[in-house]
Amino acid sequence: MLGYALHLVPPFGGDWHPYRDSAVAAALSRQAPNVVTSVNFDQRGLDTFAEEAILLASVIGAVTLLRPAADERARRPPGAGHVLQSTRLAGYLLLPVSLLLGADIVVHGHLTPGGGFQGGVVFGTGLHLMYLAGSYPALRRLRPLHWYEYGEAVGMGAVVALGVAGLAAGAGFLANVLPTGQFGQLVSAGTVPLFSIAIGIEVASGVVVLLAGFLEQDLAIATRRGRR
Secondary structure, eight states: OHHHHHHHSOOTTOSOOHHHHHHHHHHHHTTOSOHHHHIIIIITHHHHHHHHHHHHHHHHHHHHHHSOOTTEEEOOOOOOOOOOHHHHHHHHHHHHHHHHHHHHHHHTTTTSSOOHHHHHHHHHHHTTHHHHHTOHHHHHHHSOHHHHHHHHHHHHHHHHHHHHHHHHTTSOTTOOOSOOBSTTOSSBSTTHHHHHHHHHHHHHHHHHHHHHHHHHHHHSEEETTEEO
């Protein structure tokens, strides 16, 4: 079936692109300048929902496997070691910029290149500049882990709620049922920006929880036989 489908793909360089034309027309009808985000969070929202469910299950599975075993005990994390002052300064300066950039990419994902996936990864990884520029204890103080555990659940719950709202309106699961507003405005494109924000919260929280599991295992876990 894949080979047959590839055989029917329009030749490279041609002017017949039915999927592109349909996707662009659908995005513009929803007042969403970013066609890619419109495809992810509107036209094929069910695919995105499945991807987020896979991410949630992956994080849960990884954190479960990384939890302390019976022969392990938690110990105080080591110190920060030697960090160049230039590295420390760059990290502290870039930390708020990275967090602001991640939030901006999420919120404006329906207008400019970006969206919940990209912005969530930028936010989640940018938070760990504190570890690179400072120390592991500083990172732990900066990101109370239970906040992000709740955030992951809230983000996924918001996606489900958006889907149920479409069913309640009689238009189908994850259907775009809100007013689309004016083209190019922040409040526009119906449910697309809400979907993007929910995905951004889920992805950012999932990245933080996942990295916290790896760092905790590497830096704060020791066995009776010695450090792993």
